[in-house]
Amino acid sequence: xxxxxxxxxxxxxPFARPRTPFDRSAAREVAPGFALLRDAEPLIPTxxxxxxxxxxxxxxxxxxxxRFALALLPGREVLPAAYYGAPTPPxxxxxxxxxxxxxxxxxxxxxxxxxxxxxxxxxxxxx
Numbered sequence: 414x415x416x417x418x419x420x421x422x423x424x425x426x427p428f429a430r431p432r433t434p435f436d437r438s439a440a441r442e443v444a445p446g447f448a449l450l451r452d453a454e455p456l457i458p459t460x461x462x463x464x465x466x467x468x469x470x471x472x473x474x475x476x477x478x479x480r481f482a483l484a485l486l487p488g489r490e491v492l493p494a495a496y497y498g499a500p501t502p503p504x505x506x507x508x509x510x511x512x513x514x515x516x517x518x519x520x521x522x523x524x525x526x527x528x529x530x531x532x533x534x535x536x537x538x539x540x
Contacts, residue, residue: 445532446478446515450485453535456527457511459488464509466494468516468533473498478515512536 450465457463463486465478475495482491492509493501512523515533524538 446474447481447485449513449515449530449532449535450478450481452530452532453511453513453528454486456535457486457489460490461511462490462492462509463511463513464492464494464506465513465515468514468519471516472500474515478513482513510538512538 446465446467453463463482465475465482467474467478472495475493476497479491479493479496482489492505494506495501511527513533513535514523518529518534523534523536525536526534527537528535
């Protein structure tokens with residue numbers, strides 16, 4: 414039995430509550446994006462237009478995070494940075510008033526920083 418338990422993804426802290434539904438799954442690499450979008454929800458007003466991207470750029474992950482944002486940010490218009498792994502043209506992004514960046518903080522500020530966590534940053538673009 415001990416050998417079986419050693420292979421479980423949550424073996425380090427079996428009684429700790431996971432941060433996201435993905436922390437103890439085979440898809441745990443998407444947990445930071447889920448957590449960041451959940452934390453960004455109160456900062457982005459209803460009716461806001463938001464773009465979710467990654468740093469460094471990862472078009473596959475951006476496709477997943479776009480879908481997460483549709484679910485976790487109800488009442489907002491969510492623009493895709495990538496769709497099925499293919500980048501969307503920058504003119505699509507230009508309408509976004511808010512940008513959620515999963516991963517490292519961008520080298521250049523994207524506007525006014527609203528939130529910075531270990532999972533990424535949330536920005537309000539300045540007109």
